Amino acid sequence: MPVYSIIVGSGKYIPELIQKNENFYNRRFVNEKGLKIEKPVEDIVRKFQEITDIEERRYLSPELNTSDMAYFAAKEALETSKIDPETLDYIIVAHNFGDILHNNIKSDMVPTLASRVKHKLQIANSDCVAYDLPFGCPGWVQGVIQANYFIKSGDAKRVLIIGSENLSRIADPHDIDSMIYSDGAGAVILEAIVSEKPVGILCHKTRTDTLNEAHFLKMDISYHPEFEDNTLFMKMNGRKLYEYALNTVPTLVKETIDKSGVALSKIKKVLIHQANAKMDEAILQRLFKLYGEKLQDSSAIMPMTISKLGNNSVATVPILYDMIMKGELTGHQIESGDHIVFTSVGAGMNINAFVYLVP
Template sequence: MAKKLYTKIIGTGSCIPEQVIKNDHFSEYNFYDPSSKQPFDKTNEEIIKKFHEITNIEERRWVKEEQVNSDIAAEAIKNACQDAGIELDELDFIIIGHNFGDVEAGRTHTDVLPSLANKVKGILKIKNPACICHDVIAGCPGWTQAMIVADAYIRSETHQRGVVVGSDVLSRISDPHDRDSMIYADGAGATVVQGVWSDEPTGVLAHSSRSDSIPYANLLIMGESMNPDYESDDLFIKMKGHKLYVYALNFVPGVVKASLDKAGITLGDVKKVLIHQANEKMDEAILKGVFKLYDEKNIPEGIMPMSINKLGNSSTATVPTLLDLILKGKMENQEIKEGDYIILCSVGAGMNINSIVYKW
């Protein structure tokens, strides 16, 4: 068999903020009903209990006051390059999937100029002008979309090695009067990718994507506070949770199957499904939907690792962070072995879905 060029992950890294925010942090918040714009008639204890039942989030991580998104993205890249055994100046490209750029403490104003990737290159003091930088803004699937872009760079032989990052600070663009604010977290994950010639399939084998802007573009938007008396024109992330849930269940399983079909393997070959950590019940329902497409009722235990209970939803960062934790032996009873087929999947704003089939 003639050798082909494949995109392989040669190192992973992450930056999980130190500040732990448990659910009881929200006990004194004033949450408002999105329909009536009036305070809920339920206690915060009831709201938090129901939230935990649905999402299984117990705690999440927030950045320190002096940190911004580019800081944690840079840290994740340093960790990934160290893991790969390469110097920062050996990178041909830096691609960062994110949504809000750098947001300073006490503000909701987003800053995406210059691009986050360019800011990070400056923080890391990478002088090589041949190392190109750009961002990918695609909602929560930003990292998976950036991986697909990186795969195209490598397969076209435009570039040979680079780093792909998912990094977001959602704590600063969440409405303190919106109960959905309990979902959001901060974090960064990075993967160093490199082109490898091989006569056996390896690395990124296939991927499938879809975008449904009509009629789903407004399921995640920036909007005013739930509190009608909020004295600011700040905009916060707003989510139509139930409609997003239904959308994901209807369409994500099909995209996963399409990627497996392109790779020429079946669901039975897959050892791990790493899906965006948005909501544990939603992810479980999506996985059931995938198995249903193959008329499979028995889902192998441990096939879908979850980190959301301790890390919350850090948007673009959830999948690369989860991958790094597994590979570093920090996820109990989870491992990825050489030769394993894994799925890397995300769904989010737009609405966008990506599924990547990867052979370790």
């Protein structure tokens, strides 16, 4: 009988430090040319909230790091699933910047974060392979796709996939976009199941566009001409990113749904990466338009956390899933028999999605 991959446990870590929009009122924002933006900061922040819907975000405490968040999320996922950590075949940690000390903004990726998590979990099994996956914001979704390949091939029975990111420490304090970024971690355990009927991950699709899009997100020095050193911060071309996402994500998601053979009307939830609420709304509307349908109310099908949690990159989608599964997102439930789309877009430029049938 066919082998499928199902989620048997999930966990998350949401940092305790709340950074409200008002906390940015003392910032001096400059544009990409290094010129001070003359608008009152309060107006800049207000306009930012109108566009993104972000009211506040979470920042990691100084004594913690990205691998700590990954460990916390993994530990909760293991507790939820009630499985023995020694039975894990793979640990995949999606991230993009490794561990970053709060007072030393340099990426630390040796050993891998996955090895650090395995060490913290005290797993002795040497056949449990731990590796990292840098793939932009879609890293966690891609980790699930890779884990599904391992399970389908017979190479694995249980895989722990974690998305953990600390964006607050690589954000240029003089860049308006710094208000988007936040920190967090989410994790799931994928397990093999033998079933006559399709269940779990039904299909997936990934694309990478680099001909003209490779540098929409990149690392560069501060916009402020008098910044103290040449520290590299994450930079993005917001307008280009917005256009790219609207023109490509709906198409990829449609191709994935079509590949699954599931009707659009059967899709109960779309768990999408969140960097801009208006952009996600437009993506979902365009998806329905591709099917010749009009979406009346996106709030029922597309749960959102961005207003309170901001954009925590690879952690967004697994945190969303865990919150719903644990009844922490008002108005949203996931039940057996539901079809769910998981999708993300980000640096690369990369887009991916998979369709999941809840067992």
